[in-house]
Amino acid sequence: MGAGHDTVAAELVRRARERGGDAQVVDVLALLPYGLGGALRCFYRGSVRHFPWAYAALYRLFLRPGPGRRPSGTPLARLAGGRLRGLAERTGADVVVPVFHLGAQLTGHLRARGLLPVPSVVLVIDFEIHRQWLHPGNDHLLCLTEDAAREVRESTGMPAGTCGPVVAPEFLADTPDTPDTPEAPGTPGTDQWRELFDRLGPGRPAVLLSAGAWGVGSHLDATVRLLADHGFLPVVLCGDNRRLRRALSRIPGVVALGWVTDMPGLLHTARALIDNAAGQTAVQALAAGLPVVGHRPIPGHGADGVRRMAALGVSEVAADEAALLGALRRLTAPGPARRRRIAAGRALFTRDALARVTELADVSRLRR
Numbered sequence: 001m002g003a004g005h006d007t008v009a010a011e012l013v014r015r016a017r018e019r020g021g022d023a024q025v026v027d028v029l030a031l032l033p034y035g036l037g038g039a040l041r042c043f044y045r046g047s048v049r050h051f052p053w054a055y056a057a058l059y060r061l062f063l064r065p066g067p068g069r070r071p072s073g074t075p076l077a078r079l080a081g082g083r084l085r086g087l088a089e090r091t092g093a094d095v096v097v098p099v100f101h102l103g104a105q106l107t108g109h110l111r112a113r114g115l116l117p118v119p120s121v122v123l124v125i126d127f128e129i130h131r132q133w134l135h136p137g138n139d140h141l142l143c144l145t146e147d148a149a150r151e152v153r154e155s156t157g158m159p160a161g162t163c164g165p166v167v168a169p170e171f172l173a174d175t176p177d178t179p180d181t182p183e184a185p186g187t188p189g190t191d192q193w194r195e196l197f198d199r200l201g202p203g204r205p206a207v208l209l210s211a212g213a214w215g216v217g218s219h220l221d222a223t224v225r226l227l228a229d230h231g232f233l234p235v236v237l238c239g240d241n242r243r244l245r246r247a248l249s250r251i252p253g254v255v256a257l258g259w260v261t262d263m264p265g266l267l268h269t270a271r272a273l274i275d276n277a278a279g280q281t282a283v284q285a286l287a288a289g290l291p292v293v294g295h296r297p298i299p300g301h302g303a304d305g306v307r308r309m310a311a312l313g314v315s316e317v318a319a320d321e322a323a324l325l326g327a328l329r330r331l332t333a334p335g336p337a338r339r340r341r342i343a344a345g346r347a348l349f350t351r352d353a354l355a356r357v358t359e360l361a362d363v364s365r366l367r368r
């Protein structure tokens with residue numbers, strides 16, 4: 001739905017081609033007939049932006065983990081079955097890797113009925129795994145953490161392992177900007193960001209606020225005013241929401257950005273990220289050594305993911321303004337609190353997702 005799924009898929013393709021293989025990104029919504037994919041995307045975006053209560057209700061009905069029978073996404077996903085089967089046959093694919101839960105429903109359905117001849121290895125990109133990721137027909141699931149994989153195995157009996165988050169290598173590049181030396185020069189791209197921040201907010205720690213690809217957030221104007229009033233330089237990632245960017249740009253002491261192409265440089269320059277969705281921006285921040293604080297999460301998967309990240313110890317949750325300011329003061333300043341949080345986030349990035357996918361696909365082919 002958002003850009004996070006696309007970003008993960010694109011990185012897997014890059015790794016495959018770098019190693020002499022081939023790969024192709026396929027949007028499962030584009031495989032749906034009758035324009036259903038576009039309509040579904042518009043409905044989801046509109047709900048999250050304008051009617052979050054409606055999305056929260058849909059999440060409870062379709063997605064939230066837990067026992068009991070509830071509606072499945074399989075009837076919708078199976079409408080794309082013929083197109084996916086044809087595509088796999090034409091390309092000679094060795095494995096199909098869903099990175100979106102509707103894709104996992106589709107491949108699970110096809111594999112369970114013997115209609116997809118190649119293995120399906122689901123790459124779950126969410127910290128909180130909801131039920132639509134868990135179609136039993138898939139060959140294997142790869143989760144971000146071992147805790148998540150163990151929960152999947154214990155609750156469903158499905159084969160599940162760990163691969164860690166998927167980010168481009170630029171995010172993980174070591175930089176001289178250690179937690180205790182914020183003035184040190186950074187990787188290529190950071191100089192321009194540092195110059196901008198020094199000009200717009202000299203002496204103020206730059207704190208990013210992520211609103212996702214669609215520019216979605218709750219009371220962002222109040223949050224940026226709070227930060228600006230207490231000595232921070234709020235930098236808002238507005239995505240493609242031009243209305244939000246215009247509105248926040250009018251607030252003194254705030255930097256409102258549109259779509260950013262140099263995310264590694266930006267994340268290596270800022271001092272903390274305020275996150276509301278536990279999505280790919282939060283993952284990239286952890287990779288770049290940027291402390292993450294969850295605040296006012298979007299409903300549904302966003303709120304559950306923010307809580308799960310904090311439970312894992314890789315981020316914090318700030319329930320109110322006082323807690324937010326306290327967390328930012330601790331985590332933007334050099335010291336042990338910042339070092340511990342950065343180390344916990346970086347520890348997630350221990351395995352190569354593509355290597356795990358190919359290994360599991362080989363095993364699945366031998367078993368069948």
